[in-house]
Amino acid sequence: MTATSDNLSMLEAPGINWRRQIRFALVGGLSSVFIALAGMPVGLDGRNIIQPVLSMGYLALLWVPFVFASLAGSVVILEGMSERERDAKDLAAGALVGLGSSAGLIILMVLIQNFNLRDPLVNWSPQLLDLLSFDRSTGLGMLLWLILGTTLGLLGGAMHVVPAKVRSRILAVALAVLAVSVLETFLTDLLEGFGLETLTDFIYYKRGGLEVSGAIVVAALALLIPLLVGSKIEGIKTRVVEMPSEERRRVNLLLLTVGAALMLVLPFFLGKITNELLANVGLFVLLALGLNIVVGLAGILDLGYVAFFAVGGYTTAVLTSPNSPGFSPELPWPVALIIVVVLTGIVGLFIGAPVIRMRGDYLAIVTLGFGEIIRLLFLSDWLSGWFGGAQGITNIPGVDVGIGTVKGTDPRSVFLLVLVFCAIAIYVSWRLEHSRLGRAWMAIREDEDVAEAMGVNTTNTKLMAFVVGAVLASFSGAIFSAKVGSIFPTSFLMLVSIIILVVVIVGGMGNIVGVIAGALVLIGVLGGPKQPGLLQEFSQFKLLIYGALLVWMMLKRPEGLVPNVRRTRELHQEEFLQDAWLKGEIDTDDDEDSQ
Amino acid sequence: MSMLEIRDLSVTFGGLHALKNLHFHVDEGEIVSVIGPNGAGKTTFFNMISGMITPTTGDIVFEGESLLGLDPSQVTERGIARTFQNVRLFANMTILENVMVAQHCRTDQRVFGALFQTKSFKSEEEAIRNYGEEVLSFFGSRLVGYRLDQPASVLSYANRRRLEVARAMATRPRLLLLDEPVAGMNPRESAELTALIGRLRSEWGFTVVMIEHDMSVVRDVSDRVVVLDHGETIAQGSYDQVANDPKVIEAYLGRPVGSAVADDEEAP
Ligand SMILES: Nc1ncnc2c1ncn2[C@@H]1O[C@H](COP(=O)(O)OP(=O)(O)O)[C@@H](O)[C@H]1O
Ligand SMILES: [Mg+2]
Numbered sequence: 001m002t003a004t005s006d007n008l009s010m011l012e013a014p015g016i017n018w019r020r021q022i023r024f025a026l027v028g029g030l031s032s033v034f035i036a037l038a039g040m041p042v043g044l045d046g047r048n049i050i051q052p053v054l055s056m057g058y059l060a061l062l063w064v065p066f067v068f069a070s071l072a073g074s075v076v077i078l079e080g081m082s083e084r085e086r087d088a089k090d091l092a093a094g095a096l097v098g099l100g101s102s103a104g105l106i107i108l109m110v111l112i113q114n115f116n117l118r119d120p121l122v123n124w125s126p127q128l129l130d131l132l133s134f135d136r137s138t139g140l141g142m143l144l145w146l147i148l149g150t151t152l153g154l155l156g157g158a159m160h161v162v163p164a165k166v167r168s169r170i171l172a173v174a175l176a177v178l179a180v181s182v183l184e185t186f187l188t189d190l191l192e193g194f195g196l197e198t199l200t201d202f203i204y205y206k207r208g209g210l211e212v213s214g215a216i217v218v219a220a221l222a223l224l225i226p227l228l229v230g231s232k233i234e235g236i237k238t239r240v241v242e243m244p245s246e247e248r249r250r251v252n253l254l255l256l257t258v259g260a261a262l263m264l265v266l267p268f269f270l271g272k273i274t275n276e277l278l279a280n281v282g283l284f285v286l287l288a289l290g291l292n293i294v295v296g297l298a299g300i301l302d303l304g305y306v307a308f309f310a311v312g313g314y315t316t317a318v319l320t321s322p323n324s325p326g327f328s329p330e331l332p333w334p335v336a337l338i339i340v341v342v343l344t345g346i347v348g349l350f351i352g353a354p355v356i357r358m359r360g361d362y363l364a365i366v367t368l369g370f371g372e373i374i375r376l377l378f379l380s381d382w383l384s385g386w387f388g389g390a391q392g393i394t395n396i397p398g399v400d401v402g403i404g405t406v407k408g409t410d411p412r413s414v415f416l417l418v419l420v421f422c423a424i425a426i427y428v429s430w431r432l433e434h435s436r437l438g439r440a441w442m443a444i445r446e447d448e449d450v451a452e453a454m455g456v457n458t459t460n461t462k463l464m465a466f467v468v469g470a471v472l473a474s475f476s477g478a479i480f481s482a483k484v485g486s487i488f489p490t491s492f493l494m495l496v497s498i499i500i501l502v503v504v505i506v507g508g509m510g511n512i513v514g515v516i517a518g519a520l521v522l523i524g525v526l527g528g529p530k531q532p533g534l535l536q537e538f539s540q541f542k543l544l545i546y547g548a549l550l551v552w553m554m555l556k557r558p559e560g561l562v563p564n565v566r567r568t569r570e571l572h573q574e575e576f577l578q579d580a581w582l583k584g585e586i587d588t589d590d591d592e593d594s595q
Numbered sequence: 596m597s598m599l600e601i602r603d604l605s606v607t608f609g610g611l612h613a614l615k616n617l618h619f620h621v622d623e624g625e626i627v628s629v630i631g632p633n634g635a636g637k638t639t640f641f642n643m644i645s646g647m648i649t650p651t652t653g654d655i656v657f658e659g660e661s662l663l664g665l666d667p668s669q670v671t672e673r674g675i676a677r678t679f680q681n682v683r684l685f686a687n688m689t690i691l692e693n694v695m696v697a698q699h700c701r702t703d704q705r706v707f708g709a710l711f712q713t714k715s716f717k718s719e720e721e722a723i724r725n726y727g728e729e730v731l732s733f734f735g736s737r738l739v740g741y742r743l744d745q746p747a748s749v750l751s752y753a754n755r756r757r758l759e760v761a762r763a764m765a766t767r768p769r770l771l772l773l774d775e776p777v778a779g780m781n782p783r784e785s786a787e788l789t790a791l792i793g794r795l796r797s798e799w800g801f802t803v804v805m806i807e808h809d810m811s812v813v814r815d816v817s818d819r820v821v822v823l824d825h826g827e828t829i830a831q832g833s834y835d836q837v838a839n840d841p842k843v844i845e846a847y848l849g850r851p852v853g854s855a856v857a858d859d860e861e862a863p
Contacts, residue, residue, distance in 0.1 A: 427710075428710060431709045431710055431712070432706065432709055432710070434709075435704065435708075435709035435716070435720075436696075436699060436702055436704050436705075436709070436719075436720075436723070437704075437705065437706060437709060438709075439688070439692055439695055439696040439699070440696060440699050442685065442687070442688050442692070442696070443685050443688065443696045443699075446685040446686060446687055446688060447683055447685065449647065449667075449683075450679065450683045450685070451685075451696070452647075452666065452667045452668050453645055453646075453647060453667045453668075453671060453677060454668075454671060454676075454696065454697045454699065454762065454763075454766060455668050455671035455672055455676075455697065455698075455699045455700030455701075455766050456668055456696065456699045456700070457666070457668045457699075457700075458668070464706070468706070
């Protein structure tokens with residue numbers, strides 16, 4: 001398969017790789033069975049996407065044939081290759097993959113009917129069987145799965161047959177419907193704030209999910225809006241890009257001010273639940289921005305980041321709560337915050353000093369250890385005279401800001417406070433990234449030895465990253481403490497570190513917008529370690545999805561959701577392949593298989 | 596007194612004597628070439644001067660002070676900068692950022708200045724940027740022809756080598772160590788860089804020690820040539836003296852130096 005293979009023999013043309021299709025069919029089947037046995041269909045069935053037609057539970061299974069068929073059909077096109085003409089064979093390949101996926105479910109149905117493996121597999125249940133047979137007879141259910149799987153697979157394959165433009169339209173529509181359905185709580189709340197209940201009543205079914213008519217309206221809008229205003233937006237975009245930098249900066253500043261103003265009034269239009277949710281997201285945005293400096297900019301893989309969150313939270317509790325067992329100065333929160341920041345910074349120095357002499361895997365493991373040590377210290381009997389051990393510290397007062405008190409029972413005030421600190425954190429991240437220190441961090445991330453040889457004092461610079469990261473985490477801890485009103489060691493499990501790291505990685509390492517987007521999507525929709533997200537039904541599958549997402553991101557999009565322009569290039573294997581291929585160093589026939 | 600004086604220096608890796616009882620000196624304003632077959636210890640020699648490897652015995656004195664025990668960043672601060680044989684740019688940082696970060700040890704703004712955008716921060720940033728652009732423009736249109744806010748990884752191979760030199764220059768050194776600066780370049784590019792090496796001394800006042808395989812480059816620019824083999828200095832002197840030294844010819848498998856060294860990549 002070379003650039004000139006167009007008119008060579010059939011053998012060399014990159015036809016459909018049937019082995020790959022069969023492999024995807026099998027993996028699809030296994031995935032379906034796994035999802036079914038993990039309990040997702042039954043557990044999520046209560047959540048409607050589109051009222052009588054589609055629930056989250058079915059969606060958990062139905063995406064498999066479609067997505068796998070479309071993945072199986074995609075090929076990496078290297079420079080100099082022209083894409084193969086797609087034809088009916090691709091549809092057949094898609095159908096095959098889809099069939100494989102549903103075949104897994106059909107086999108599972110037969111097995112559930114005839115054997116009882118309920119003992120090790122909790123979800124091996126009649127409910128699952130009922131759900132899989134669409135509450136009809138098992139035979140009919142199997143037939144339906146056969147048809148559904150094949151059809152969806154066919155559609156997945158068809159994604160490569162239709163022009164790219166149509167494909168992106170279809171995906172946009174599907175995504176819009178899904179998003180509007182998932183964001184139901186948020187949108188209802190928001191529209192209610194503007195007095196537009198009639199709109200939400202029309203779109204949404206009363207007990208959750210879109211009405212069919214609502215779904216059609218959303219789909220139509222998603223299809224029409226880009227058609228109507230798409231070209232205009234493109235025009236504005238190119239105009240802004242072509243502007244002289246002076247003017248562009250002014251436009252950016254204007255956008256920023258408008259955005260900030262909108263964010264500040266938003267809480268007043270939102271109800272309790274949504275404000276609470278966004279306050280939680282904000283706390284994680286703070287944490288993720290801090291970790292982004294450590295991991296994303298300086299390249300130090302810190303797996304114990306929760307330690308600083310804990311120190312911030314506990315210090316605030318000790319300094320402000322009248323119930324603090326050892327030392328209880330009952331300082332007002334703003335005063336306490338200053339001490340918290342300084343103290344957490346010092347803890348950052350102390351943990352950082354021994355740790356940053358290590359590299360890579362060793363560093364990750366040691367930070368993991370330090371994270372746990374800090375939590376265990378707060379839990380220990382030895383220090384329980386200060387921190388209350390497992391009983392924690394309760395009765396932490398809210399934040400008195402003059403015009404009112406910020407406390408957990410008033411989520412709007414918490415959200416506002418969090419917004420202010422997020423703004424500070426964004427400013428700090430942005431300014432530092434474009435400074436002497438930020439450049440030194442990036443140089444260390446790129447190549448520590450060379451950075452050192454180019455005159456960067458790597459020890460001090462990495463310590464600074466640790467300290468700045470620690471301070472941002474302490475903001476989050478201080479707000480968390482005042483918001484919840486009590487603090488226990490169980491709020492600071494290792495899981496928190498991991499989830500923050502996933503937010504940073506999924507969002508896009510080293511990228512402020514990406515990190516915020518990551519927190520919104522992951523914490524807002526799926527939920528944090530303890531905080532529920534918009535999809536509350538997901539809470540028991542949260543970790544499964546986090547893990548799957550992380551693996552998938554690492555494989556397919558290592559630069560994150562919102563890539564940092566700097567990092568994108570290096571991370572994409574195809575380009576390397578392309579370079580090598582152009583130089584004739586590798587035989588492309590081999591790497592087709594491995595894709 | 597010499598600018599750099601190396602006395603009786605040895606380095607061993609496990610049992611391997613990478614450098615043995617080496618004596619070496621550079622005077623201010625000299626251009627010295629270090630040549631020798633592959634594995635002779637030339638890169639190790641640079642690693643040791645720049646503080647990336649600690650010598651087993653011996654002393655390195657730069658401008659009257661010993662460099663032993665200093666971190667690489669401190670050595671750079673004293674005024675020694677280097678390039679790497681296998682180009683090691685900060686690939687995901689922009690072209691300009693590569694030369695900006697190299698001025699780290701010549702500047703001192705910290706968190707406070709960056710957060711509050713103080714006057715001194717802004718003027719220092721401005722100075723860093725200007726000096727970076729000045730260093731890049733040393734290579735004529737070669738580097739400034741690119742948009743400087745693109746990542747260094749977009750550069751062509753020869754330009755990556757040039758950016759490495761620029762990055763070393765940006766640390767404002769007095770002694771520049773170039774590890775095979777023209778390796779992999781075509782004859783025209785190589786001649787161009789050779790001319791620049793001369794200008795590094797005349798215009799920028801750098802003293803240069805250069806490891807080079809290309810004997811035409813060595814002949815054209817060096818005041819003095821030092822030949823390393825198996826970690827030992829086997830000859831030194833002017834190019835002509837060295838090229839006719841029987842020991843050197845023997846080290847290069849008995850072939851005349853000018854032809855043999857150029858393609859010693861294939862030598863066993
Ligand atoms: N860090 C190291 N550890 C072990 N051996 C090394 C190390 N660096 C270099 N060497 C060995 O030292 C010898 C000299 O290498 P080097 O200085 O790179 O040679 P040159 O640059 O002259 O080609 C080689 O045999 C090499 O394998
Ligand atoms: Mg070498």
